[in-house]
Amino acid sequence: MKHFVFLFLFCSICVQAQFRVTGIIKDETTKTPLPFATIQSSSGRTTIADVTGKFEFISSSAGEKMVISYLNYSSKEFVIEKTGYFSVFLESEPKLSETELSQKQEQSKAFLNAVYASIDQNNPKKALSTFQYRGYNKIVVTAHPDSIKGKIDTIKKSNKIKIDSTDFKFKKLITKQHLFVTEKVSLFQYSDAKFKETVLGSQMSGFKNPIYEVIGFNLQSYSVYEPRYELLETKYVNPISKQGLRDYDFELLDTISLSNRQTVLVYFKNKKRINKKGMEGLLFIDQENFAVAKAIMRVRGIIDLTAIHEYEFLLNEKIWFPNTYELKIVKGKNDDSIKILGGTIEFEGEYDELGTKREKVASDYSYLQSKTFFYDREINIPLMIVRNSVAIEIDEDVAKKDTTFWVKNRKDRFSKRDRNTFAVKDSLAFFKGINAKLFFGRKIINGYVPVGFFDFDLRYLVSYNNYEGFRFGLGGVTNERFSKNFKLDGYIAYGLKDEKNKYHLGGSTRVGNFSNTWAGISYTDDVLEIGSTKFNIDKRVFKIYDPRPINLSTFYHHQTWKSYVETNFLPKTESIWQLNHSKIEPLFNYTFFDGENLYNRYTMTTASVSIQWNPFSDYMHTPNGKIEIEKRFPKFTFQFTQSLPDFLDNDFQFGKIDARAEYEKQFINGQKSAVLIQAGFAFGDVPLTHLYNNSPNNLDRDALLQRITVAGKNSFETMRFNEFFSSQYVMLHFKHGFKRVELFKKIKPSLVLVSRMAWGNMDKPEQHLGLNYKTINEGYFESGIELNQIFSGFGLAGFYRYGPNQLSRFEDNIAIKLTFVLDLGL
Structure with missing residues (x-):
């Protein structure tokens, strides 16, 4: 069985409900999906379909009405009677005339220009002098057990019949626990144009100490107001930047109420689709101050990325402030394997070397989900950031937090599957290899091979030049397993042509x-x-x-x-x-x-x-x-x-x-x-x-x-x-x-x-x-x-x-x- 090697992180929320309605919204005539259609219930709740027209809605009681609407389409209403999957087809209204279409495009352009002109007054880093808050982040690598068949197959290999129970074992594992869970609690501070994250506590399933490189990865941008928006360490042109106004098409879809304020739903899509890396999504723009009240960023390709930014409106400051961030990564359609984050997360191709489409296995249904909740917010207070030259600082006792700390700061439901993932430390055999790879990678990138407490330097093994001829040697330096505060280094070498020995000896100690x-x-x-x-x-x-x-x-x-x-x-x-x-x-x-x-x-x-x-x-x-x-x-x-x-x-x-x-x-x-x-x-x-x-x-x-x-x-x-x-x-x-x-x-x-x-x-x-x-x-x-x-x-x-x-x-x-x-x- 082959897993796509997700080297860290992934977060999911399990919601228990009586009626779980899923489906897809399409055009009645063309049968093409309608991205970001609005679904409103009689109880006042609202959800938005994704870029593929798919939606999910959970109702606590039967008989609740749902109204599906889309700009330039007739709305459709139906009543939730039971859990199920629905295909909803909307009829398009009469096409707009060229004059009406031109007016609509001008209206969209004028609206987005107003959004761009208001960036500084709506960007918390520009509009506020200081702020600080805490953030709880949970990242999970998991899969929905219901989506996996989990059957035991027989396969023929080398004229022998063998039992293949890979899917069965995977479903059994994923029903009890996740593949990987990590939690992090941080203090975020902003003052004097400096933004810093101090990691107060972190724990990763299967690890005594967190992997610092994983903590440092930037999964998604903090701000939706910067010229470049980052998803999984790839930068895209932000739709509400100066360049974004040229590179994206915009369409005003609907109006919706958020925090008792009217917002306009704006659909954006990259015109160029450069290298199939174009970004599309939905912006909820406040009609009064043209601020982003919610944003959904989506990239589809070899992998599908969906990032959601939710904001809360602060009455006193009259600004929308971050409330939650969420990122979900699922496998997309691809012919070749792809590595992201330096190969830390790997998705295998759907086609083998012979060019035939392979059958999906259970691990193909795995996904990564990261969600961050912000709380304990303080705005425009006297604030001085200590050691603001670093963007992230990790406390010395980051891995030593007790249960009381986590109960106090955990803002997401900690399910039985979450607990089992931390309890069964050997559940992720493939993840252990990643820890070794990171340790090895830290060394090999500088030319060392770690063996116990000593890092052998590959540079000294063999080389050649016209004076020494072939030069052979051995050397290296002690690593942190020997001591975190003291190092010894040295080498010895010999040239076959000049017949001379060369050597080096040294030692150092940490003083700061x-x-x-x-x-x-x-x-x-x-x-x-x-x-x-x-x-x-x-x-x-x-x-x-x-x-x-x-x-x-x-x-x-x-x-x-x-x-x-x-x-x-x-x-x-x-x-x-x-x-x-x-x-x-x-x-x-x-x-x-x-x-x-x-x-x-x-x-x-x-x-x-x-x-x-x-x-x-x-x-x-x-x-x-x-x-x-x-x-x-x-x-x-x-x-x-x-x-x-x-x-x-x-x-x-x-x-x-x-x-x-x-x-x-x-x-x-x-x-x-x-x-x-x-x-x-x-x-x-x-x-x-x-x-x-x-x-x-x-x-x-x-x-x-x-x-x-x-x-x-x-x-x-x-x-x-x-x-x-x-x-x-x-x-x-x-x-x-x-x-x-x-x-x-x-x-x-x-x-x-x-x-x-x-x-x-x-x-x-x-x-x-x-x-x-x-x-x-x-x-x-x-x-x-x-x-x-x-x-x-x-x-x-x-x-x-x-x-x-x-x-x-x-x-x-x-x-x-x-x-x-x-x-x-x-």
């Missing part, structure tokens, strides 16, 4: 919790590439294969003592403050001349600070440290290095300033653009080993095919190794990736256009003896095309070098590269 401050010391005896630009703050991402070092032949040997402090004490920053003492020996023909002395070896003592600033990102603080939960651009990195004269035998006096800005934009249609600007400025007496080489990645060989290597991420693919050096430089990288195009079943390449350029200058070139090089004062330019992920992550790319530094032979300006994109599904 909220700021995640660590202080450490280390010693390293190893080799490094000359002229490479390294920001100390950069985190290593996992690379199964790094192409550039293979062709490197110029290194320097260093023996370095390092003491450092790593901290996040500044809002939305990470920083490393270092003091280094190194003995340097160039491993190539090079001598540095400072005007008086010649140096083949030298000593450097430097102090440096490296800062990464992500001003627009959102962070979550957990008991284990900070997590960037919403990565937004641009991002900025700054590094300053200064030598310390007359300190620990330092030979040179110099400084270096390095800066980088990154910007990425994801488009709704699957395309992506990226811009990188990086610059460096070195002043004083700086040896060539510590200047800039602009990341070349091309071999100096005559034949084009002999120069084929694997493309790097941000390297110059047509620039030859050691061709250019600079003491000051600036470079720009532009990339635009188009959405993947399916050519065949498993061949879906993505086209990426690339353009790179750099300028540089060399001060005091007479200081550097022994290595021939050029400068890029007039600029260096290359452009290319990448056709990535043609098959199993592999692709092909071609680049062309042009401009002032173009080479004389045409073929020498061309670089053909292999590309590789590793998709870990994390």
